[in-house]
Amino acid sequence: MYEFKYHRPGTVRQAANLLVKNEDAKVIAGGHTLIPVMKQRLASPPLLVDLSHIEGLNTIEMKGRSLVIGATARHAEVATSAIVGEAIPALASLAGGIGDPAVRHKGTIGGSLANNDPTADYPAAVLALGATIVTNKRRLKAEEYFQGLFTTALEADEIITKVMFPLPKKAAYVKFRNQASRYALVGVFVARRPSDVRVAVTGAGSEGVFRVTAFEEALKKRFSAKALDGIEVPAEGLNSDIHGSAEYRAHLIGVLTRRAVDAANAKE
């Protein structure tokens, strides 16, 4: 790692001020993506702003018909939260499947979303559930937030403070893990919302998380795995690497979406 300075502000406003004054500064919370990247010298921020001691930034609560999760809520906290388990069990189960127990004790929802790794789990949930990302400056809809590989709508001095999830009628997340990294080779989050159905895919797209509208339309007519008969996902634009070809990933999207629909229906 290259040398850097470290600050641990007590409020979001102080953190934002540090970011304004230090153009290349990076925010850290759990550090489970940033520290490995810094070790590899792929990132060398001159200043780290640690959000982990800002009070109230990890709160998990219901507000009206939305589940609100604070940015520094750790994966283990989301996975075991009775509030999340009651409101959106698919989200609790997704968080409980990230990395391993020690990673889940440190990694945060805000960190995962700010990083927008194309194989991370949370982006699929946020896009499928139609969540809103709340920052110190504004509210961003999931559709406008994700902008490609490791790219988001966040500005340099913008900090995620919480994520608001409207409650779906049914939802499920199924992931096919890379056995070594535990990241999603392909992960599919299916949400049956009051007005529509959304299918969001992580791990497969060369531009990060994306929706499969052909599946969504078929599932809106009939929320059953059978509704997907005969609909193929094109391999074009999907990742191809030593872990799986684009065609293999396209096939997995179909398989996992069917499993997710069955799982969502089984939860009644």
Place this chain on the structure above:
Amino acid sequence: MAKISLIVNGNPVTANVDPRTLLVQFLRENLRLTGTHVGCDTSQCGACVVHLDGKAVKSCTTLAVMADGHEVKTIEGLAADGAPLHPMQEAFREHHGLQCGFCTPGMIMTAIDIVHRKGHEVDDHTIREELEGNLCRCTGYQNIVTSISAGAKAMAKSDLA
């Protein structure tokens, strides 16, 4: 340099560290607590697992400055020198839960964390799932699972947490 104050194995520690010092480096090189190992250095293998405020974390992926104001427990903190081993350590010894021993400190710290979260009657399948982040290249895990199961039960009868 940054000044940090933390509790390590029950003892207050204050030091000046370069902010890029990893917690595992701090434990091994500054405090000479070399029981915590560096295996992969990429948060995969779990040889570096310690407890931070009572929860298992990978100390190779935690900065020492992030532990400022917190409490750390390492394998050395489980039982006093010369005193009987912690029941989980004893279970690993009794059930041959190690061969080369490199992964063992991390395995034991993870094992105790499993017991804290899953209880003393944790089943073998759960133990295997929970060992996701700890790699052993010798044993094939069979005896590690046996050790953790036995250690979990023994911890119920022990004063050592």
